[in-house]
Amino acid sequence: xxxxxxxxxxxxxxxxxGRLNAASTETLQERLLARIDADEKxxxxxxxxxxxxxxxxxxxxxxATKRMQANDGRLALCSLTDNVDQVFRMSGFDSIIxxxxxxxxxxxxxx
Amino acid sequence: xxxxxxxxxxxxxxxxxxxxxxxxxxxxRLVISKCGEALHAEGVGILLLDEKKQELYFPYVANEDPEAxxxxxxxxxxxxxxxxxxxxxxxxxxxxxxxxxxxxxYSGADxxxxxxxxxxxxxxxxxxxxxxxxxxxVNRRTSASASAHFSDDDLAFLEALSGSVAVAIDNARxxxxxxxxxxxxxxxxxxxxxxxxxxxxxxxxxxxxQDFDLFAxxxxxxxxxxxxxxxxxxxxxQLALVIADVSxxxxxxxxxxxxxxxxLRATALNGPSPAACLRTVNRLLCAENSAEMFVSLFYGIxxxxxxxxxxxxxxxxxxxxxxxxxxxxxxxxxxGCVLGAMDIATYQDATILIEPHDTLLxxxxxxxxxxxxxxxxxxxxxxxxLLGSPVDSPRALIDTILxxxxxxxxxxxxxxxxxxxxxxxRGGGHA
Numbered sequence: 001x002x003x004x005x006x007x008x009x010x011x012x013x014x015x016x017x018g019r020l021n022a023a024s025t026e027t028l029q030e031r032l033l034a035r036i037d038a039d040e041k042x043x044x045x046x047x048x049x050x051x052x053x054x055x056x057x058x059x060x061x062x063x064a065t066k067r068m069q070a071n072d073g074r075l076a077l078c079s080l081t082d083n084v085d086q087v088f089r090m091s092g093f094d095s096i097i098x099x100x101x102x103x104x105x106x107x108x109x110x111x
Numbered sequence: 112x113x114x115x116x117x118x119x120x121x122x123x124x125x126x127x128x129x130x131x132x133x134x135x136x137x138x139x140r141l142v143i144s145k146c147g148e149a150l151h152a153e154g155v156g157i158l159l160l161d162e163k164k165q166e167l168y169f170p171y172v173a174n175e176d177p178e179a180x181x182x183x184x185x186x187x188x189x190x191x192x193x194x195x196x197x198x199x200x201x202x203x204x205x206x207x208x209x210x211x212x213x214x215x216x217y218s219g220a221d222x223x224x225x226x227x228x229x230x231x232x233x234x235x236x237x238x239x240x241x242x243x244x245x246x247x248x249v250n251r252r253t254s255a256s257a258s259a260h261f262s263d264d265d266l267a268f269l270e271a272l273s274g275s276v277a278v279a280i281d282n283a284r285x286x287x288x289x290x291x292x293x294x295x296x297x298x299x300x301x302x303x304x305x306x307x308x309x310x311x312x313x314x315x316x317x318x319x320x321q322d323f324d325l326f327a328x329x330x331x332x333x334x335x336x337x338x339x340x341x342x343x344x345x346x347x348x349q350l351a352l353v354i355a356d357v358s359x360x361x362x363x364x365x366x367x368x369x370x371x372x373x374x375l376r377a378t379a380l381n382g383p384s385p386a387a388c389l390r391t392v393n394r395l396l397c398a399e400n401s402a403e404m405f406v407s408l409f410y411g412i413x414x415x416x417x418x419x420x421x422x423x424x425x426x427x428x429x430x431x432x433x434x435x436x437x438x439x440x441x442x443x444x445x446x447g448c449v450l451g452a453m454d455i456a457t458y459q460d461a462t463i464l465i466e467p468h469d470t471l472l473x474x475x476x477x478x479x480x481x482x483x484x485x486x487x488x489x490x491x492x493x494x495x496x497l498l499g500s501p502v503d504s505p506r507a508l509i510d511t512i513l514x515x516x517x518x519x520x521x522x523x524x525x526x527x528x529x530x531x532x533x534x535x536x537r538g539g540g541h542a
Protein backbone atom coordinates (compact mmCIF):
# COMPACT_ATOMS: atom_id res chain seq x y z
CA UNK A 1 0.00 0.00 0.00
CA UNK A 2 1.46 3.32 -1.10
CA UNK A 3 0.27 6.40 0.76
CA UNK A 4 1.00 9.85 -0.61
CA UNK A 5 -0.13 13.17 0.78
CA UNK A 6 -0.75 16.41 -1.05
CA UNK A 7 -2.22 19.65 0.17
CA UNK A 8 -4.98 21.50 -1.66
CA UNK A 9 -5.56 24.73 0.23
CA UNK A 10 -6.78 23.77 3.68
CA UNK A 11 -7.52 20.19 2.70
CA UNK A 12 -5.12 17.27 3.05
CA UNK A 13 -5.53 14.71 0.26
CA UNK A 14 -4.31 11.21 1.09
CA UNK A 15 -3.96 9.10 -2.04
CA UNK A 16 -3.82 5.33 -1.70
CA UNK A 17 -2.45 2.78 -4.11
CA GLY A 18 -2.85 -0.97 -3.60
CA ARG A 19 -5.06 -3.38 -1.67
CA LEU A 20 -6.66 -2.19 1.54
CA ASN A 21 -6.59 -5.42 3.54
CA ALA A 22 -5.80 -6.47 7.11
CA ALA A 23 -2.06 -6.31 6.41
CA SER A 24 -1.94 -2.83 4.89
CA THR A 25 -4.65 -1.12 6.88
CA GLU A 26 -2.62 -0.78 10.08
CA THR A 27 -0.13 1.63 8.49
CA LEU A 28 -2.95 3.64 6.98
CA GLN A 29 -4.79 3.87 10.27
CA GLU A 30 -1.71 5.11 12.11
CA ARG A 31 -1.11 7.72 9.43
CA LEU A 32 -4.69 9.02 9.28
CA LEU A 33 -5.06 9.20 13.06
CA ALA A 34 -1.72 10.97 13.42
CA ARG A 35 -2.86 13.63 10.94
CA ILE A 36 -6.23 14.05 12.66
CA ASP A 37 -4.56 14.30 16.06
CA ALA A 38 -2.27 16.96 14.58
CA ASP A 39 -5.47 18.99 14.05
CA GLU A 40 -6.00 18.33 10.37
CA LYS A 41 -9.68 19.31 9.97
CA UNK A 42 -10.42 18.63 6.30
CA UNK A 43 -9.26 15.43 4.68
CA UNK A 44 -10.01 13.55 1.47
CA UNK A 45 -8.91 9.95 1.00
CA UNK A 46 -8.53 9.28 -2.73
CA UNK A 47 -9.23 5.59 -3.47
CA UNK A 48 -8.65 5.71 -7.23
CA UNK A 49 -5.78 3.22 -6.95
CA UNK A 50 -7.52 0.80 -4.59
CA UNK A 51 -9.28 -2.17 -6.17
CA UNK A 52 -9.91 -4.17 -3.01
CA UNK A 53 -11.06 -3.28 0.50
CA UNK A 54 -11.60 -5.82 3.29
CA UNK A 55 -13.71 -5.37 6.41
CA UNK A 56 -10.49 -4.41 8.22
CA UNK A 57 -10.10 -1.61 5.66
CA UNK A 58 -13.68 -0.47 6.27
CA UNK A 59 -12.97 -0.46 9.99
CA UNK A 60 -9.99 1.87 9.51
CA UNK A 61 -12.13 4.28 7.47
CA UNK A 62 -14.81 4.13 10.18
CA UNK A 63 -12.31 4.80 12.98
CA ALA A 64 -10.79 7.75 11.11
CA THR A 65 -14.22 9.19 10.30
CA LYS A 66 -15.33 9.00 13.93
CA ARG A 67 -12.10 10.53 15.21
CA MET A 68 -12.49 13.33 12.67
CA GLN A 69 -16.09 13.99 13.70
CA ALA A 70 -15.07 14.09 17.36
CA ASN A 71 -12.53 16.77 16.37
CA ASP A 72 -15.22 18.77 14.51
CA GLY A 73 -13.52 17.98 11.22
CA ARG A 74 -14.66 16.32 7.99
CA LEU A 75 -13.32 13.29 6.18
CA ALA A 76 -14.52 12.33 2.72
CA LEU A 77 -13.60 9.58 0.27
CA CYS A 78 -13.44 9.95 -3.47
CA SER A 79 -12.89 8.08 -6.74
CA LEU A 80 -14.02 4.64 -5.59
CA THR A 81 -13.32 1.85 -8.09
CA ASP A 82 -16.26 -0.43 -8.99
CA ASN A 83 -15.20 -3.18 -6.58
CA VAL A 84 -14.71 -0.83 -3.67
CA ASP A 85 -17.90 1.08 -4.48
CA GLN A 86 -19.82 -2.21 -4.37
CA VAL A 87 -18.39 -3.03 -0.93
CA PHE A 88 -19.42 0.41 0.37
CA ARG A 89 -22.95 0.01 -0.98
CA MET A 90 -23.35 -3.58 0.19
CA SER A 91 -22.17 -2.80 3.73
CA GLY A 92 -24.22 0.38 3.89
CA PHE A 93 -21.05 2.36 4.59
CA ASP A 94 -22.16 4.71 1.80
CA SER A 95 -24.87 5.94 4.19
CA ILE A 96 -22.48 6.92 6.98
CA ILE A 97 -19.32 7.99 5.11
CA UNK A 98 -19.12 10.98 2.79
CA UNK A 99 -18.37 9.71 -0.73
CA UNK A 100 -17.61 11.73 -3.86
CA UNK A 101 -17.28 10.79 -7.49
CA UNK A 102 -13.92 12.46 -7.98
CA UNK A 103 -11.34 14.57 -6.20
CA UNK A 104 -12.54 17.88 -7.64
CA UNK A 105 -16.08 17.31 -6.33
CA UNK A 106 -14.74 16.22 -2.96
CA UNK A 107 -12.54 19.31 -2.61
CA UNK A 108 -15.39 21.55 -3.67
CA UNK A 109 -17.71 20.00 -1.11
CA UNK A 110 -15.24 20.33 1.76
CA UNK A 111 -14.42 23.99 1.20
CA UNK B 112 48.32 -30.87 31.89
CA UNK B 113 46.35 -30.45 35.09
CA UNK B 114 44.62 -27.45 33.53
CA UNK B 115 43.65 -29.45 30.45
CA UNK B 116 42.07 -32.31 32.34
CA UNK B 117 40.11 -29.87 34.52
CA UNK B 118 38.74 -28.25 31.40
CA UNK B 119 37.90 -31.57 29.80
CA UNK B 120 36.03 -32.52 32.95
CA UNK B 121 34.15 -29.24 32.79
CA UNK B 122 33.23 -29.70 29.14
CA UNK B 123 32.00 -33.18 29.95
CA UNK B 124 29.98 -31.90 32.89
CA UNK B 125 28.39 -29.20 30.76
CA UNK B 126 27.76 -31.71 27.99
CA UNK B 127 25.76 -33.79 30.47
CA UNK B 128 23.81 -30.71 31.57
CA UNK B 129 22.99 -29.87 27.94
CA UNK B 130 21.95 -33.44 27.24
CA UNK B 131 19.71 -33.47 30.33
CA UNK B 132 17.86 -30.46 28.84
CA UNK B 133 18.45 -28.49 32.00
CA UNK B 134 16.51 -25.20 32.14
CA UNK B 135 18.29 -22.44 30.26
CA UNK B 136 18.61 -20.31 33.41
CA UNK B 137 20.35 -23.05 35.36
CA UNK B 138 22.47 -24.01 32.42
CA UNK B 139 23.73 -20.47 31.83
CA ARG B 140 24.48 -20.03 35.53
CA LEU B 141 26.41 -23.31 35.52
CA VAL B 142 28.35 -22.31 32.41
CA ILE B 143 29.46 -18.92 33.69
CA SER B 144 30.41 -20.09 37.16
CA LYS B 145 32.39 -23.10 35.88
CA CYS B 146 33.89 -20.99 33.14
CA GLY B 147 35.12 -18.48 35.73
CA GLU B 148 36.80 -21.27 37.66
CA ALA B 149 38.39 -22.92 34.65
CA LEU B 150 39.72 -19.66 33.22
CA HIS B 151 40.69 -18.13 36.58
CA ALA B 152 38.59 -15.11 35.61
CA GLU B 153 37.24 -12.59 38.10
CA GLY B 154 34.13 -12.17 36.04
CA VAL B 155 32.24 -14.02 33.31
CA GLY B 156 29.15 -12.78 31.53
CA ILE B 157 26.75 -13.69 28.77
CA LEU B 158 25.70 -10.70 26.69
CA LEU B 159 22.63 -11.02 24.48
CA LEU B 160 21.51 -8.83 21.62
CA ASP B 161 18.14 -7.12 21.95
CA GLU B 162 17.31 -7.07 18.23
CA LYS B 163 14.58 -4.46 18.48
CA LYS B 164 16.57 -1.90 20.42
CA GLN B 165 19.94 -2.97 18.99
CA GLU B 166 21.36 -3.09 22.49
CA LEU B 167 23.47 -5.55 24.40
CA TYR B 168 22.46 -6.59 27.91
CA PHE B 169 23.76 -9.04 30.51
CA PRO B 170 21.13 -11.63 31.43
CA TYR B 171 23.76 -13.79 33.19
CA VAL B 172 26.76 -12.55 35.13
CA ALA B 173 29.18 -14.16 37.58
CA ASN B 174 31.54 -11.81 39.38
CA GLU B 175 33.74 -11.93 42.43
CA ASP B 176 32.01 -8.77 43.59
CA PRO B 177 28.28 -9.56 43.96
CA GLU B 178 27.35 -5.86 43.89
CA ALA B 179 29.19 -5.34 40.64
CA UNK B 180 27.34 -8.37 39.28
CA UNK B 181 24.03 -6.76 40.28
CA UNK B 182 24.95 -3.52 38.52
CA UNK B 183 25.96 -5.39 35.38
CA UNK B 184 22.60 -7.20 35.31
CA UNK B 185 20.87 -3.79 35.08
CA UNK B 186 23.08 -2.50 32.31
CA UNK B 187 22.39 -2.04 28.60
CA UNK B 188 24.50 -0.40 25.93
CA UNK B 189 24.46 0.10 22.17
CA UNK B 190 25.21 -3.12 20.30
CA UNK B 191 27.97 -1.43 18.31
CA UNK B 192 29.99 -0.50 21.39
CA UNK B 193 33.13 -2.02 22.81
CA UNK B 194 34.84 -5.33 22.32
CA UNK B 195 31.51 -7.15 22.66
CA UNK B 196 30.10 -4.96 19.87
CA UNK B 197 33.08 -5.80 17.70
CA UNK B 198 32.68 -9.56 18.36
CA UNK B 199 29.00 -9.28 17.53
CA UNK B 200 29.74 -7.45 14.30
CA UNK B 201 32.60 -9.63 13.08
CA UNK B 202 31.44 -12.95 14.53
CA UNK B 203 35.06 -13.62 15.55
CA UNK B 204 36.56 -14.14 19.02
CA UNK B 205 38.80 -11.41 20.43
CA UNK B 206 41.49 -11.39 23.09
CA UNK B 207 42.53 -8.09 24.67
CA UNK B 208 45.55 -8.20 27.00
CA UNK B 209 45.45 -4.56 28.03
CA UNK B 210 42.22 -2.62 27.68
CA UNK B 211 43.94 0.70 28.30
CA UNK B 212 45.74 0.45 24.96
CA UNK B 213 42.81 -0.91 22.91
CA UNK B 214 40.74 1.83 21.29
CA UNK B 215 37.82 -0.55 20.74
CA UNK B 216 37.36 -0.95 24.48
CA TYR B 217 34.26 0.85 25.84
CA SER B 218 35.03 2.31 29.25
CA GLY B 219 31.45 3.44 29.74
CA ALA B 220 30.49 -0.07 30.77
CA ASP B 221 33.13 -0.05 33.50
CA UNK B 222 31.97 3.35 34.71
CA UNK B 223 28.35 2.24 34.90
CA UNK B 224 29.12 -0.98 36.72
CA UNK B 225 31.93 0.61 38.78
CA UNK B 226 34.37 -2.14 37.84
CA UNK B 227 37.80 -2.09 36.26
CA UNK B 228 38.43 -4.32 33.27
CA UNK B 229 42.15 -4.96 32.74
CA UNK B 230 42.07 -7.75 30.18
CA UNK B 231 39.37 -9.85 28.59
CA UNK B 232 38.49 -12.56 26.10
CA UNK B 233 35.20 -12.62 24.21
CA UNK B 234 33.63 -15.18 21.86
CA UNK B 235 30.51 -14.88 19.69
CA UNK B 236 27.34 -16.83 20.44
CA UNK B 237 26.63 -18.08 16.95
CA UNK B 238 23.25 -19.61 16.17
CA UNK B 239 21.47 -20.42 12.93
CA UNK B 240 20.01 -16.92 13.05
CA UNK B 241 23.48 -15.33 13.12
CA UNK B 242 25.37 -13.98 16.10
CA UNK B 243 22.93 -13.57 18.99
CA UNK B 244 25.34 -12.43 21.69
CA UNK B 245 28.75 -12.72 23.29
CA UNK B 246 30.33 -14.86 26.00
CA UNK B 247 33.11 -13.00 27.75
CA UNK B 248 35.56 -13.49 30.61
CA VAL B 249 37.39 -10.56 32.25
CA ASN B 250 40.40 -10.07 34.49
CA ARG B 251 42.52 -13.18 34.77
CA ARG B 252 43.53 -13.61 38.39
CA THR B 253 47.23 -12.76 38.61
CA SER B 254 47.68 -15.07 41.58
CA ALA B 255 46.55 -18.05 39.49
CA SER B 256 49.72 -18.44 37.51
CA ALA B 257 52.68 -16.58 36.16
CA SER B 258 50.71 -15.35 33.16
CA ALA B 259 49.18 -11.90 33.64
CA HIS B 260 46.45 -12.32 31.05
CA PHE B 261 44.40 -14.89 29.16
CA SER B 262 46.08 -17.17 26.63
CA ASP B 263 44.99 -18.30 23.19
CA ASP B 264 44.12 -21.65 24.76
CA ASP B 265 41.77 -19.82 27.11
CA LEU B 266 40.18 -18.11 24.13
CA ALA B 267 39.81 -21.43 22.27
CA PHE B 268 38.16 -22.93 25.35
CA LEU B 269 35.77 -19.98 25.62
CA GLU B 270 34.91 -20.34 21.95
CA ALA B 271 34.17 -24.04 22.36
CA LEU B 272 31.82 -23.25 25.22
CA SER B 273 30.13 -20.40 23.42
CA GLY B 274 29.01 -22.76 20.65
CA SER B 275 27.11 -24.97 23.08
CA VAL B 276 25.64 -21.99 24.93
CA ALA B 277 24.36 -20.49 21.67
CA VAL B 278 22.64 -23.76 20.74
CA ALA B 279 21.06 -23.98 24.20
CA ILE B 280 19.76 -20.40 24.01
CA ASP B 281 18.45 -21.00 20.49
CA ASN B 282 16.61 -24.13 21.58
CA ALA B 283 15.13 -22.39 24.61
CA ARG B 284 13.91 -19.50 22.47
CA UNK B 285 12.38 -21.87 19.93
CA UNK B 286 10.59 -23.63 22.77
CA UNK B 287 9.27 -20.35 24.15
CA UNK B 288 7.98 -19.41 20.73
CA UNK B 289 6.29 -22.77 20.38
CA UNK B 290 4.67 -22.34 23.79
CA UNK B 291 3.44 -18.85 22.87
CA UNK B 292 2.09 -20.23 19.61
CA UNK B 293 0.34 -23.04 21.46
CA UNK B 294 -1.28 -20.52 23.81
CA UNK B 295 -2.47 -18.47 20.85
CA UNK B 296 -3.76 -21.59 19.12
CA UNK B 297 -5.68 -22.47 22.27
CA UNK B 298 -7.28 -19.03 22.34
CA UNK B 299 -8.47 -19.48 18.80
CA UNK B 300 -9.87 -22.89 19.72
CA UNK B 301 -11.79 -21.30 22.58
CA UNK B 302 -13.16 -18.71 20.16
CA UNK B 303 -14.22 -21.51 17.86
CA UNK B 304 -15.91 -23.32 20.74
CA UNK B 305 -17.81 -20.16 21.75
CA UNK B 306 -18.92 -19.70 18.18
CA UNK B 307 -20.00 -23.30 17.68
CA UNK B 308 -21.68 -23.84 21.02
CA UNK B 309 -23.90 -20.80 20.71
CA UNK B 310 -25.47 -21.89 17.40
CA UNK B 311 -28.56 -24.11 17.36
CA UNK B 312 -27.63 -27.29 15.55
CA UNK B 313 -30.21 -29.94 16.22
CA UNK B 314 -32.05 -30.91 13.04
CA UNK B 315 -34.82 -31.21 12.25
CA UNK B 316 -35.15 -27.97 14.18
CA UNK B 317 -38.94 -28.05 14.37
CA UNK B 318 -39.90 -31.71 13.90
CA UNK B 319 -43.60 -31.00 14.58
CA UNK B 320 -43.85 -28.49 11.73
CA GLN B 321 -44.91 -29.71 8.29
CA ASP B 322 -45.32 -26.20 6.85
CA PHE B 323 -41.61 -25.44 6.55
CA ASP B 324 -38.30 -27.24 6.60
CA LEU B 325 -35.04 -25.66 7.71
CA PHE B 326 -31.36 -26.49 7.76
CA ALA B 327 -28.21 -24.53 8.60
CA UNK B 328 -24.46 -25.11 8.66
CA UNK B 329 -21.42 -23.16 9.72
CA UNK B 330 -17.92 -24.32 8.91
CA UNK B 331 -15.45 -22.21 10.87
CA UNK B 332 -12.19 -21.14 9.29
CA UNK B 333 -8.94 -21.97 11.04
CA UNK B 334 -8.63 -18.41 12.35
CA UNK B 335 -12.33 -18.26 13.32
CA UNK B 336 -14.34 -15.35 12.00
CA UNK B 337 -17.53 -14.25 13.68
CA UNK B 338 -20.25 -15.73 11.48
CA UNK B 339 -23.49 -16.82 12.99
CA UNK B 340 -26.98 -17.86 12.02
CA UNK B 341 -30.07 -18.12 14.15
CA UNK B 342 -33.70 -19.19 13.82
CA UNK B 343 -36.54 -19.20 16.32
CA UNK B 344 -40.30 -18.83 16.52
CA UNK B 345 -41.51 -15.44 17.76
CA UNK B 346 -45.11 -16.70 17.66
CA UNK B 347 -46.28 -20.06 16.27
CA UNK B 348 -46.74 -18.41 12.86
CA GLN B 349 -43.68 -16.11 12.86
CA LEU B 350 -40.37 -17.75 12.05
CA ALA B 351 -37.32 -15.51 12.64
CA LEU B 352 -34.30 -16.07 10.37
CA VAL B 353 -30.93 -14.44 11.02
CA ILE B 354 -27.53 -14.58 9.36
CA ALA B 355 -24.57 -12.39 10.25
CA ASP B 356 -20.86 -11.84 9.83
CA VAL B 357 -18.77 -9.99 12.43
CA SER B 358 -15.75 -8.00 11.21
CA UNK B 359 -12.40 -9.28 12.43
CA UNK B 360 -11.29 -12.68 13.64
CA UNK B 361 -10.42 -14.68 16.72
CA UNK B 362 -11.59 -14.17 20.28
CA UNK B 363 -12.80 -10.55 19.84
CA UNK B 364 -14.97 -11.54 16.86
CA UNK B 365 -16.39 -14.55 18.72
CA UNK B 366 -17.32 -12.40 21.73
CA UNK B 367 -18.86 -9.66 19.59
CA UNK B 368 -20.80 -12.34 17.77
CA UNK B 369 -22.14 -13.76 21.06
CA UNK B 370 -23.25 -10.27 22.16
CA UNK B 371 -24.85 -9.48 18.78
CA UNK B 372 -26.78 -12.72 18.68
CA UNK B 373 -28.06 -12.35 22.24
CA UNK B 374 -29.16 -8.73 21.68
CA LEU B 375 -30.89 -9.59 18.44
CA ARG B 376 -32.77 -12.56 19.86
CA ALA B 377 -33.84 -10.66 22.99
CA THR B 378 -35.04 -7.70 20.92
CA ALA B 379 -36.73 -9.78 18.22
CA LEU B 380 -38.77 -11.77 20.74
CA ASN B 381 -40.57 -8.53 21.71
CA GLY B 382 -42.00 -8.59 18.20
CA PRO B 383 -40.80 -5.38 16.50
CA SER B 384 -40.50 -5.27 12.71
CA PRO B 385 -37.08 -6.36 11.38
CA ALA B 386 -36.03 -2.75 10.65
CA ALA B 387 -37.10 -1.58 14.13
CA CYS B 388 -35.24 -4.52 15.61
CA LEU B 389 -32.03 -3.67 13.70
CA ARG B 390 -32.31 -0.04 14.80
CA THR B 391 -32.47 -1.07 18.45
CA VAL B 392 -29.70 -3.64 18.23
CA ASN B 393 -27.51 -1.19 16.31
CA ARG B 394 -27.90 1.46 19.01
CA LEU B 395 -27.14 -1.07 21.74
CA LEU B 396 -24.05 -2.32 19.90
CA CYS B 397 -22.79 1.22 19.24
CA ALA B 398 -23.20 2.22 22.88
CA GLU B 399 -20.48 -0.10 24.16
CA ASN B 400 -18.20 -0.62 21.23
CA SER B 401 -14.79 0.83 21.94
CA ALA B 402 -13.13 -1.71 19.61
CA GLU B 403 -15.10 -0.31 16.63
CA MET B 404 -16.20 -3.75 15.54
CA PHE B 405 -19.29 -4.17 13.39
CA VAL B 406 -21.51 -6.92 12.11
CA SER B 407 -23.35 -7.33 8.83
CA LEU B 408 -26.72 -8.81 9.70
CA PHE B 409 -29.77 -9.91 7.75
CA TYR B 410 -32.96 -10.47 9.71
CA GLY B 411 -36.31 -11.59 8.33
CA ILE B 412 -39.62 -12.87 9.67
CA UNK B 413 -41.51 -15.48 7.66
CA UNK B 414 -45.24 -15.51 8.28
CA UNK B 415 -45.86 -19.23 7.99
CA UNK B 416 -49.61 -18.74 7.45
CA UNK B 417 -49.43 -16.32 4.55
CA UNK B 418 -45.93 -16.82 3.19
CA UNK B 419 -45.16 -13.11 3.63
CA UNK B 420 -41.49 -12.61 4.31
CA UNK B 421 -40.60 -9.26 5.92
CA UNK B 422 -36.94 -8.48 6.20
CA UNK B 423 -34.35 -5.81 6.81
CA UNK B 424 -30.74 -5.87 5.76
CA UNK B 425 -27.89 -4.40 7.82
CA UNK B 426 -25.08 -4.43 5.28
CA UNK B 427 -25.22 -8.15 4.50
CA UNK B 428 -25.15 -10.10 1.22
CA UNK B 429 -28.76 -10.21 0.04
CA UNK B 430 -30.17 -13.74 0.42
CA UNK B 431 -31.51 -15.66 -2.57
CA UNK B 432 -35.05 -16.81 -3.11
CA UNK B 433 -35.21 -20.02 -5.13
CA UNK B 434 -38.53 -20.55 -6.89
CA UNK B 435 -39.47 -23.74 -8.61
CA UNK B 436 -38.53 -23.73 -12.28
CA UNK B 437 -37.12 -20.21 -12.20
CA UNK B 438 -33.65 -18.80 -11.77
CA UNK B 439 -32.74 -17.80 -8.21
CA UNK B 440 -33.00 -14.09 -7.47
CA UNK B 441 -31.35 -12.00 -4.79
CA UNK B 442 -33.84 -10.39 -2.44
CA UNK B 443 -34.21 -6.78 -3.52
CA UNK B 444 -33.61 -3.89 -1.13
CA UNK B 445 -30.86 -1.41 -0.64
CA UNK B 446 -28.92 -2.63 2.42
CA GLY B 447 -28.78 -0.41 5.47
CA CYS B 448 -25.52 0.01 7.33
CA VAL B 449 -23.70 -2.79 9.14
CA LEU B 450 -24.60 -2.82 12.84
CA GLY B 451 -22.30 -1.37 15.49
CA ALA B 452 -20.71 1.22 13.17
CA MET B 453 -22.87 4.37 13.59
CA ASP B 454 -25.71 4.85 16.03
CA ILE B 455 -27.60 7.14 13.64
CA ALA B 456 -27.91 4.44 10.95
CA THR B 457 -31.42 3.78 9.65
CA TYR B 458 -32.98 0.57 8.37
CA GLN B 459 -35.90 -0.23 6.08
CA ASP B 460 -38.33 -3.12 5.96
CA ALA B 461 -39.07 -4.88 2.70
CA THR B 462 -41.60 -7.62 2.01
CA ILE B 463 -41.82 -10.42 -0.52
CA LEU B 464 -44.37 -13.21 -0.90
CA ILE B 465 -42.93 -16.70 -0.64
CA GLU B 466 -44.90 -19.39 -2.47
CA PRO B 467 -45.16 -22.96 -1.25
CA HIS B 468 -42.03 -24.92 -2.29
CA ASP B 469 -39.94 -21.76 -2.58
CA THR B 470 -36.66 -21.80 -0.70
CA LEU B 471 -34.86 -18.91 0.99
CA LEU B 472 -31.10 -19.18 1.14
CA UNK B 473 -29.18 -16.95 3.56
CA UNK B 474 -25.38 -17.08 3.39
CA UNK B 475 -22.20 -15.22 4.29
CA UNK B 476 -19.37 -14.09 2.03
CA UNK B 477 -17.32 -17.09 3.18
CA UNK B 478 -19.32 -18.89 0.47
CA UNK B 479 -19.10 -16.37 -2.37
CA UNK B 480 -15.52 -15.33 -1.58
CA UNK B 481 -14.08 -18.83 -1.10
CA UNK B 482 -10.78 -18.78 -2.98
CA UNK B 483 -9.00 -21.39 -5.00
CA UNK B 484 -5.23 -21.74 -5.39
CA UNK B 485 -5.31 -19.22 -8.27
CA UNK B 486 -6.94 -16.61 -5.98
CA UNK B 487 -10.22 -16.85 -7.89
CA UNK B 488 -13.43 -16.29 -5.93
CA UNK B 489 -16.23 -18.84 -5.96
CA UNK B 490 -18.54 -15.96 -6.84
CA UNK B 491 -22.20 -15.13 -6.48
CA UNK B 492 -22.88 -16.06 -10.11
CA UNK B 493 -21.75 -19.65 -9.60
CA UNK B 494 -23.87 -19.88 -6.46
CA UNK B 495 -26.85 -18.42 -8.30
CA UNK B 496 -26.37 -20.91 -11.13
CA LEU B 497 -26.20 -23.83 -8.72
CA LEU B 498 -29.49 -22.65 -7.22
CA GLY B 499 -31.13 -23.09 -10.64
CA SER B 500 -31.42 -26.85 -10.17
CA PRO B 501 -34.45 -28.22 -8.29
CA VAL B 502 -34.13 -28.27 -4.49
CA ASP B 503 -35.07 -31.50 -2.68
CA SER B 504 -34.68 -30.17 0.84
CA PRO B 505 -32.79 -27.41 2.65
CA ARG B 506 -30.27 -29.96 3.88
CA ALA B 507 -29.66 -31.34 0.37
CA LEU B 508 -29.29 -27.79 -0.97
CA ILE B 509 -26.69 -26.83 1.64
CA ASP B 510 -24.81 -30.10 1.16
CA THR B 511 -24.72 -29.47 -2.60
CA ILE B 512 -23.42 -25.92 -2.13
CA LEU B 513 -20.77 -26.96 0.40
CA UNK B 514 -19.57 -29.73 -1.92
CA UNK B 515 -19.36 -27.31 -4.86
CA UNK B 516 -17.48 -24.70 -2.81
CA UNK B 517 -15.12 -27.43 -1.67
CA UNK B 518 -14.56 -28.51 -5.27
CA UNK B 519 -13.71 -24.91 -6.13
CA UNK B 520 -11.27 -24.28 -3.31
CA UNK B 521 -9.60 -27.67 -3.31
CA UNK B 522 -6.05 -27.49 -1.90
CA UNK B 523 -6.63 -24.02 -0.49
CA UNK B 524 -6.98 -23.30 3.20
CA UNK B 525 -10.37 -21.87 4.11
CA UNK B 526 -9.77 -18.25 5.12
CA UNK B 527 -13.25 -17.27 6.31
CA UNK B 528 -16.18 -18.95 8.03
CA UNK B 529 -18.65 -20.52 5.61
CA UNK B 530 -22.23 -20.16 6.83
CA UNK B 531 -25.55 -21.08 5.23
CA UNK B 532 -29.18 -21.13 6.34
CA UNK B 533 -31.93 -22.48 4.07
CA UNK B 534 -35.70 -22.65 4.59
CA UNK B 535 -38.18 -24.29 2.27
CA UNK B 536 -41.71 -23.03 2.73
CA ARG B 537 -44.29 -25.76 2.25
CA GLY B 538 -47.39 -23.81 3.16
CA GLY B 539 -50.67 -25.27 4.36
CA GLY B 540 -50.44 -23.68 7.81
CA HIS B 541 -49.15 -25.27 10.95
CA ALA B 542 -50.89 -28.09 12.71
